[in-house]
Amino acid sequence: MSEPVRIGLLGRGTVGAALAQLIEEREGAFAAATGRRPEIVGVLRRTEGEFDEILERSEIVVELIGGTDPAREYVLRALRAGRPVVSANKQLIAQHGDELFDAASQAGVQLRFEAAVAGVIPVIRVIQESLGATETAKVFGIVNGTTNYILTEMARTGASFDDALAQAQQLGYAEADPGEDVNGADAAAKMAILARLAFHTPVGLDDVVYEGIEGIQPDDIAYAKEFGLSLKLLGVAERHQNGISVRVFPCFLYRGHPLAPVEGPFNAVMVEGPSITEITMSGPGAGGIETASAVLGDLASIVSGTAPVHAIGEPLPVVRDLSFAFYLHLEVADQPGVLATIAEVLGRNEISVHSVVQRGLGDDARLVMVMHETLESRFAAALEEISGLDILRSSPRVIRVIEEEFV
Ligand SMILES: NC(=O)c1ccc[n+]([C@@H]2O[C@H](COP(=O)([O-])OP(=O)(O)OC[C@H]3O[C@@H](n4cnc5c(N)ncnc54)[C@H](OP(=O)(O)O)[C@@H]3O)[C@@H](O)[C@H]2O)c1
Numbered sequence: 531m532s533e534p535v536r537i538g539l540l541g542r543g544t545v546g547a548a549l550a551q552l553i554e555e556r557e558g559a560f561a562a563a564t565g566r567r568p569e570i571v572g573v574l575r576r577t578e579g580e581f582d583e584i585l586e587r588s589e590i591v592v593e594l595i596g597g598t599d600p601a602r603e604y605v606l607r608a609l610r611a612g613r614p615v616v617s618a619n620k621q622l623i624a625q626h627g628d629e630l631f632d633a634a635s636q637a638g639v640q641l642r643f644e645a646a647v648a649g650v651i652p653v654i655r656v657i658q659e660s661l662g663a664t665e666t667a668k669v670f671g672i673v674n675g676t677t678n679y680i681l682t683e684m685a686r687t688g689a690s691f692d693d694a695l696a697q698a699q700q701l702g703y704a705e706a707d708p709g710e711d712v713n714g715a716d717a718a719a720k721m722a723i724l725a726r727l728a729f730h731t732p733v734g735l736d737d738v739v740y741e742g743i744e745g746i747q748p749d750d751i752a753y754a755k756e757f758g759l760s761l762k763l764l765g766v767a768e769r770h771q772n773g774i775s776v777r778v779f780p781c782f783l784y785r786g787h788p789l790a791p792v793e794g795p796f797n798a799v800m801v802e803g804p805s806i807t808e809i810t811m812s813g814p815g816a817g818g819i820e821t822a823s824a825v826l827g828d829l830a831s832i833v834s835g836t837a838p839v840h841a842i843g844e845p846l847p848v849v850r851d852l853s854f855a856f857y858l859h860l861e862v863a864d865q866p867g868v869l870a871t872i873a874e875v876l877g878r879n880e881i882s883v884h885s886v887v888q889r890g891l892g893d894d895a896r897l898v899m900v901m902h903e904t905l906e907s908r909f910a911a912a913l914e915e916i917s918g919l920d921i922l923r924s925s926p927r928v929i930r931v932i933e934e935e936f937v
Contacts, residue, residue: 532561534569535833538588538613540581540604541595542573545618545645548818549592549825556826564833568826574604585611590832592825593617602626609633609641616828618645618821624719624735627726631840640832645824647720648673648797649815652827656811657727657801658838666728668802670766673720675795675815676704676711677743677763681780682793685751685760691744703795703816713742714778717765725767725776728801731846733767733776739850740778750859750927753898754782757885759857759931760790773847782857782900782931855884855933856901856909860916861923864895868921872897875919879912880904884933893923903933 537553539546553560553568561567572584574595581604585591591608593615595601601622608615610633617623623630623643634641644654648671657669672678676698683694695712698704710716718740725733743763751761759782767776783790788810792798797815802808814820862868869888876883887898901909909928917926 532565532567535564535566535829536571536587536589537568537829538572538574538584538591538608539570540574540584540591540593540601542575542578543594543596544818545821545825546573546592546594548822549594552819552822552826560826560830564830566833568829568833581607585613588613590829591615592829593619593622594825595619596621598622598625602630605630605641606633609637609639612637612639614640614642614832616825616832617641617643618825619643620646620716620719620723624722627723628732631842635840640837642828642832642838643723644828645821647723648799648811649675649813649817650820650824651797651799651811651813651815652824653724653799653811654727655827655831655838656809657724658840659836661728661801661803661806662839664803664805666769666801666803668766668768669721669724669728669799670764670768671799672762672789672792672797673724673765673799673815674711674717674763675797676708677717678792678797678815679703679795680712681743681746681751681761681763684746684748685755688748688752690748691746712744714740714763715742717763717778718776721765721767721776721778724765724799725774726842728767729769729774729846730841730843731774732842733774737848738776738778741780743780745927746780746929747927750857750929753859753887754857754929756887757782757857757900758785759783759900760785761929762789762792764789764932770849773849775849775852777852779930782929784932787932851905851907853903853905854909855903855931857929857931858899858901858913858916859927860897860899862895862897863921863923864890864892865921868895869897871919871921872899872916875912875915876901879908879915881909881912900931
């Protein structure tokens with residue numbers, strides 16, 4: 531029998547319990563792949579175990595507690611004590627990455643966190659290792675399964691956001707407190723991690739501009755179907771000539787876009803670069819056993835001795851004013867000249883209209899438009915003017931559109 535590799539398990543909830551089960555089931559395959567048999571030598575829970583004792587007994591520490599406190603302290607102490615660490619904790623890596631990577635590098639041990647982004651999809655491994663030496667221009671995708679499930683259900687059944695969220699909670703696709711999923715913060719933390727690795731620069735949560743899907747109405751999705759669009763919450767990290775941008779926003783995609791068919795709780799991440807053209811990876815974005823499988827993969831990599839390079843250069847400026855195409859939904863007064871008035875404001879701000887749908891009568895009159903790409907600042911100026919017009923019956927609704935191949 532091969533020599534055991536001694537694993538200290540911090541947290542034995544959904545993912546931790548699944549990892550314990552997977553280690554038992556896959557012990558032989560793990561030993562065949564790495565030459566060592568995995569063995570959990572200590573478990574820390576709120577009511578079980580003692581950190582110092584577990585640290586003392588472990589060769590590798592797995593952090594599956596979640597949150598930043600006390601996870602940060604435990605991970606730092608483990609790294610400083612010379613233990614490689616595997617974590618699935620996106621908030622911890624996004625918020626305290628610099629400190630943790632420094633500690634890992636000073637101790638000469640690995641910090642791996644494949645499960646922190648896009649569940650079982652090996653996106654970190656691909657960006658850090660397979661593409662470690664290539665130039666990455668853009669990383670983008672659907673990195674939150676809860677919101678993708680909600681948007682899929684809204685499109686499929688016409689359900690309201692609240693009803694689709696309640697269903698996601700019933701099926702276990704959304705937490706009891708879904709705040710960070712639906713407001714985009716969870717996706718923002720994941721995109722900060724991906725941007726850091728792809729562009730080799732420090733990226734903090736403050737550098738990510740994010741919005742969520744709470745304001746999406748069923749009729750936005752219905753109108754978008756008329757334009758041939760489907761709605762996703764996208765994370766987009768991009769390298770520009772003068773810096774980088776990292777964004778999370780709801781976005782309409784044309785039907786032929788590779789991310790358009792990604793439905794339900796699935797995630798998908800695309801990577802673009804001059805020498806790779808485009809790679810798309812998709813799969814389950816969460817789930818106990820799926821996340822545990824990514825953790826097991828990190829453990830196997832550490833035991834086999836493969837180490838990703840984690841070279842971080844100077845901070846790059848964050849570009850704030852980007853170009854997007856926009857969808858604009860206006861509830862308007864049912865009177866002549868409304869379209870001409872809106873078109874005049876858009877024209878004066880040099881924004882051109884791709885398509886327009888006019889619907890409803892009286893109190894239901896509305897104007898739905900898709901613009902061609904324009905700078906956000908220019909669109910914001912036009913929107914401010916439009917919002918002040920007395921022909922509007924409510925605040926305008928705006929959603930970004932990825933226009934490629936859709937023009
Ligand atoms: N669930 C998923 O599908 C998924 C997907 C991707 C990533 N993740 C990440 O995986 C990590 C774990 O998630 P999870 O869903 O497994 O969480 P969970 O079910 O809430 O389990 C958390 C575990 O940590 C323990 N714990 C909490 N606070 C502690 C403290 N102060 N001291 C010691 N132990 C403490 C809990 O102890 P008790 O057992 O005593 O309560 C529990 O065993 C998180 O970072 C999460 O973001 C989860």
